[in-house]
Amino acid sequence: LKKTKDVDTSESVTAVTGKKLNHTITIVLVLALGYFLWERQGLVEQAAQPVEVAADATEEEQTSLASIAVLPFVNMSADPEQEYFSDGISEELLNLLAKIPDLRVPARTSSFQFKGQNLDIGDVAKQLNVKHVLEGSVRKADVRVRVTAQLIEADTGYHLWSDTYDRELDDIFAIQDEISAAIVAALSETLGLNVDAAPVVKAAANPEAYNAFLLAQHQIQKRTKQDVEASILNYERALVADPNYAPAHAGIGLAWYLLTASRSTYGTLSLEESLSKSLPHIEKALELDDELPEALGVMGLTLDARQKFEEALPYFEKSLALNPSLTDVRNWYSQTLDQLGRSDDALNEMEKAYETDPLSVLTLNNYTNDLLLRRRFDKAEPVLDRLMQIDPARGMNFKGFMLIAQQRAADGVEQELRAIDFDPANLRLRSQSALSLWRLGFKDAAMELWPYPENILPLVRQGTDFEYRLELAQKRFNDDPNNPDAIEDLAWAHWDAGHKEEALTLAERYLDTLGATRQPIDGANLMFALDARQRGDEETMLERMAPVEARVDQALASGIDFFWPRFQKAMFLNMRGKTGLALQHLEKAVTQAIFSDASLERFYDRMGVSEIPEFVELRTRNRQYVASERDKLLKKACGPDGFEVWRPSAAECGKAPGPN
Numbered sequence: 001l002k003k004t005k006d007v008d009t010s011e012s013v014t015a016v017t018g019k020k021l022n023h024t025i026t027i028v029l030v031l032a033l034g035y036f037l038w039e040r041q042g043l044v045e046q047a048a049q050p051v052e053v054a055a056d057a058t059e060e061e062q063t064s065l066a067s068i069a070v071l072p073f074v075n076m077s078a079d080p081e082q083e084y085f086s087d088g089i090s091e092e093l094l095n096l097l098a099k100i101p102d103l104r105v106p107a108r109t110s111s112f113q114f115k116g117q118n119l120d121i122g123d124v125a126k127q128l129n130v131k132h133v134l135e136g137s138v139r140k141a142d143v144r145v146r147v148t149a150q151l152i153e154a155d156t157g158y159h160l161w162s163d164t165y166d167r168e169l170d171d172i173f174a175i176q177d178e179i180s181a182a183i184v185a186a187l188s189e190t191l192g193l194n195v196d197a198a199p200v201v202k203a204a205a206n207p208e209a210y211n212a213f214l215l216a217q218h219q220i221q222k223r224t225k226q227d228v229e230a231s232i233l234n235y236e237r238a239l240v241a242d243p244n245y246a247p248a249h250a251g252i253g254l255a256w257y258l259l260t261a262s263r264s265t266y267g268t269l270s271l272e273e274s275l276s277k278s279l280p281h282i283e284k285a286l287e288l289d290d291e292l293p294e295a296l297g298v299m300g301l302t303l304d305a306r307q308k309f310e311e312a313l314p315y316f317e318k319s320l321a322l323n324p325s326l327t328d329v330r331n332w333y334s335q336t337l338d339q340l341g342r343s344d345d346a347l348n349e350m351e352k353a354y355e356t357d358p359l360s361v362l363t364l365n366n367y368t369n370d371l372l373l374r375r376r377f378d379k380a381e382p383v384l385d386r387l388m389q390i391d392p393a394r395g396m397n398f399k400g401f402m403l404i405a406q407q408r409a410a411d412g413v414e415q416e417l418r419a420i421d422f423d424p425a426n427l428r429l430r431s432q433s434a435l436s437l438w439r440l441g442f443k444d445a446a447m448e449l450w451p452y453p454e455n456i457l458p459l460v461r462q463g464t465d466f467e468y469r470l471e472l473a474q475k476r477f478n479d480d481p482n483n484p485d486a487i488e489d490l491a492w493a494h495w496d497a498g499h500k501e502e503a504l505t506l507a508e509r510y511l512d513t514l515g516a517t518r519q520p521i522d523g524a525n526l527m528f529a530l531d532a533r534q535r536g537d538e539e540t541m542l543e544r545m546a547p548v549e550a551r552v553d554q555a556l557a558s559g560i561d562f563f564w565p566r567f568q569k570a571m572f573l574n575m576r577g578k579t580g581l582a583l584q585h586l587e588k589a590v591t592q593a594i595f596s597d598a599s600l601e602r603f604y605d606r607m608g609v610s611e612i613p614e615f616v617e618l619r620t621r622n623r624q625y626v627a628s629e630r631d632k633l634l635k636k637a638c639g640p641d642g643f644e645v646w647r648p649s650a651a652e653c654g655k656a657p658g659p660n
Helices: 005-009 024-035 059-063 080-098 108-114 121-128 169-191 207-220 225-241 246-258 271-288 293-305 309-322 327-339 343-356 361-373 377-390 392-405 409-422 427-439 443-449 466-479 484-496 500-512 525-534 538-557 563-575 579-590 597-607 613-638
Strands: 068-070 132-141 144-153 158-168
Touching: 068 080, 068 108, 068 121, 080 108, 080 132, 080 169, 080 207, 108 121, 108 361, 121 132, 132 169, 144 169, 158 169, 169 207, 207 225, 207 246, 225 246, 246 271, 246 293, 271 293, 293 309, 293 327, 309 327, 327 343, 327 361, 343 361, 361 377, 361 392, 377 392, 392 409, 392 427, 409 427, 409 613, 427 443, 466 484, 484 500, 484 525, 500 525, 525 538, 538 563, 563 579, 579 613, 597 613
Parallel strands: 068 132
Antiparallel strands: 132 144, 144 158
């Protein structure tokens, strides 16, 4: 899902002077934060339920002949702990086949959804939109390994090829190469694939290195702090056994980055700390093999984390050209394109990811989000249905998102709370629901539900305690002073606290971290635009504001019809003196989200529109809507089918609440 740091602190407009600067942007646009479940690194795999082919799947997608799914090979070893080895062999074969031009190979995440399930091959092929399936087994004992594999034509069940390999463990790479070559030969004869030579595996120097590498790969896929830390130990073991094994360098580089403290990663390290450990390994991997897709993708990811969006693009593009099935990389690429204002291209990449990885929670999550941001509810339904079957809690949460965007706030927040009842350990779902409760006026309940007591900054941003917000932002900056996000957040905290000089100094420092494309369109430019407006310098105001406004216009033109670009456009128009047009965009924004009356009141004061009848009428309608939805939600919570996660007191249930 989309980054929201630009939304919650940077799009600001007011025409007042002195200390009464515009606090509203931070108060109101932070609303966007709660509507996103953006996750850039991949998610814990979950067991799949039978999923019908999406109604929007094209005939070509359903009947593509040049397509193969690699199912996880069964672990036949006496020790069930050897499962990581059979999984690793499967993934290595998948990545080999994904490099064959004109052969579509569903990504690991989707293929591995069927692990441990005794499903008909035809059903599996239908769900993955492929015509061929590779399955097999691995038996590992001491220094011996037996690998069986069979290539099946899904429609007929006919075995196009099968073989068994009994070898020393030292020969595992040769086995994979032979399987790859055999499949290429079989499919070339059947489908006429024009392949000069089958791709070959990147071999480690010895079995010890490869064994440790596969175990690390198994652990990092789980995407928890504990498992990522465990993977680092095994990547290190692999590199002790083979210091020049490029895939292990790429893997440990990703692992260290995943231990960054952020909403999209899993650790506690500052960005500076994680990159100091990550980058040397990524650079070493590319030095050893400058065409290793995984290393290229992770380098792009770390460049994106440092706001170097333009530099990240060629790494993502080369990675995907070498292995189109790396849908984690495609997700990262899509997010970076969006950061550069290329919304259409970003959506196109998510559509490709969905075609390649139709059962990935990460892909379903991000693709659903992109469709909902464009209010393409009909197209989102079949995608959301798949997500609901694989991850019901996340699916319910998106249902809530969709209902809120359709002015059914009580029903939407109900879905969010039901999602937590289904998955109470999901901290991101809890944080989103807490923000929704806060906006409807249930502040005490929101504080109780908020899952990050050590970091209440997102909730504090909702209010007007700007000094407290500054204190929290300063602490974050002190902990990670070179993190661009922390620099920007502190800049806006100073701005909202009325410390213009400090704010502008930090904003300039933040903008200096950005590349040439991103720098002029970043929301931090609005601090300088507002400052210029307050000084009566219209030329500078327009110079700073115009590129940011153009980015919003581009998003709207691409079909994005969500409250935050509408709200931003309203502010830009007001700054230009076009109050009537500003009202049109503000009305759309207000009807697409939950706005507290206090938020609109502060915004109106600073826009200077509090006495304009049309704006007064809009605020009155919003107040009535919020009060009505609050009553509906309270009735649901106090009824017999209430929520486990939130139980209002008897006193609350006995009174009729009003708007906040």
